[in-house]
Amino acid sequence: MFTGIVTAIGTVQTVSDRGDTHLRIACPFDTSDIAIGASIACSGVCLTVVERGSDWFAVDVSGETRSRTAPGQWHEGRRINLEPAMKLGDELGGHIVTGHVDAVGFVAVRETRGGSIHMEVDAPKDIAAFIAEKGSITVDGVSLTVNAVEDLPDGVARFSLNIIPHTAEVTTIGGLAEGDAVNLEIDVLARYLKRMQALQG
Structure with a gap:
């Protein structure tokens, strides 16, 4: 679950085809507290962290997700709104957001x-x-x-x-x-x- 309160803007650094689309996203926050398998909303799309470095994380975007999201979203250089999943007890500053694009x-x-x-x-x-x-x-x-x-x-x-x-x-x-x-x-x-x-x- 998310709140729709963006915490940072990331940038798509690299895009590669691994069956699904593999993205490496640069971000300004410390990723050391983000576990592999954690969820991050990327411009409203809930994605799973599969790799991470000190200032970047990587996700896989399926063909289904690409077909249901904004064209051009997953290109190198694209700026992305980022929000890590909320924790129990966090302030609900926006509204309840699932990260599933309608x-x-x-x-x-x-x-x-x-x-x-x-x-x-x-x-x-x-x-x-x-x-x-x-x-x-x-x-x-x-x-x-x-x-x-x-x-x-x-x-x-x-x-x-x-x-x-x-x-x-x-x-x-x-x-x-x-x-x-x-x-x-x-x-x-x-x-x-x-x-x-x-x-x-």
Whole structure:
């Protein structure tokens, strides 16, 4: 489990094919406390540490994971939002995040408003019912609050976000541009509520 509170930004150093895609990710934090087999959310994707050095760790990304995450995510030089799995007793500063990507969205609008960034993201219709005004959503591993939702004629849900300067600085969200693909994870509570409603209906 994660909280959607990013602790560092890493960079993909190397990419190799070992059946699955093997990544070595440079990170600014000390990896000595991270065990082999530990989970780290990498831009919202829960991955298992298979190797580590003093300032890097390595993970394997399966074909299934690649097919369900943002294109270009796993290339050399790509900046990645990092969050180690939460420990029992840790502060839940964001919301409960599983690290399982539900869909890929696309940035439709990005503009500066005051000191913040106003962003609108298009989510596919498969997850439109799970996105609600003032609800939580995870974008590239970052826990954010949905400001508003507009249901477009084709079923796409366009939701808006306000990115404060701190979030823009300490995550990769501030570097997103219109047209960029992002990993989306819906609020786990919305998922279960939708399931219960379906069974009642």
